Amino acid sequence: MSLVHIRPLKPVLQAIAIEELNEVPHRVPDDIEALRDWVLKQPHLRACTDDQFLLAFLRGTKFSLERAKQKFDRFYTLQASIPEVFNEQRLTTDPLVLDIIRSGILLRIPQDENDASPCVSIIRAGSYDTSKFKFQDIIRAGSMFGEIMMFEDDNATVSGYIEVMDMKGITGTHLFALRPELLRKFSDYADEAMPTRQKGIHFINVPPAFEAGFNTLRSFFPAKIKNRISVSSDPDAIFNIVPRDFLPLEYGGTYGIMEDISRSMEIKLSTYESYFLASQHFGADEKLRDFSRPLQDKRSSFGAVGSFRKLEID
Secondary structure, three states, rough: OOOOOOOOOOHHHHHHHHHHHHOHHHHHHHHHHHHHHHHOOOOOEEEOOOOOHHHHHHHHHEEEHHHHHHHHHHHHHHHHOOOOOOOOOOOOOOOOHHHHOOOEEEEEEEEOOOOOEEEEEEEEEOOOOOOOHHHHHHHHHHHHHHHHHHHHHHHHHHHHHHEEEEOOOOOHHHHHHHHHHHHHHHHHHHOOOOOEEEEEEEEEEHHHHHHHHHHHHHHHOOOOOOOOOOOOOOOOHHHOOOHHHHHHHHOOOOOOOOOHHHHHHHHHHOOOHHHHHHHHEEOOOOHOOOOOOOOOOOOHHHOOHEEOOOOOOO
């Protein structure tokens, strides 16, 4: 067995992982090896097999090998159905990606060290120039940080994540650029393939005249996610989601300014250059898929909660 390198969880998150995700700390290395062994035997998959990356899928499926295999397979399979997002521009050096980060369109909000709640991202949907960026460009940059989150944000892999869609400055042009079908496809991908659990999508600063219209966006999200969506025109709604101490000055907080967050995000993105270069060659080749051994779509295949671990007999 190869040596497994994973980051230890903070006690507050470890308790949640044990209680809610069926994580048994001393078994985690064996769990990771079991999933990696399966991945390496799939002729159709070219994939990342980093320990921390695999662990995200195990946590995201409550340590069910069968469900982890399904989600891992879908992670690479469904990407092929969204070429507008998963393409050659998904690189840390791509000028468009860097421009989006520097523009502060996407903000990863910092958290207190002992905070066990879901991580939060703000998407400033009304702040970008539609003549310069397309909606899929914003999603592309966001997808990159979604994967970085899988590697190093323990709050995301254990407690989940929340997206705040800031509609301040939204115009008819922005609404037209939203592309509901792309939104639906990417939401399906996030729900079925991403191992981090989406805990909520909150639309804030929605113009009162559009509030009812924004509620119709629910129809483009998977049923499970619809109930996690909220829409508000109240400018103070964000304080119900993020403490003021961790919001930038522009949002009425005291944690620096948006430019500080954007700069740290750009630095963080640059450290993943080799991963995104390698990702250009990852994917699922359907011509090589072994259809004689289809994935089981049932949780009972490996016993209670789909557990694949061997029973320990004292």
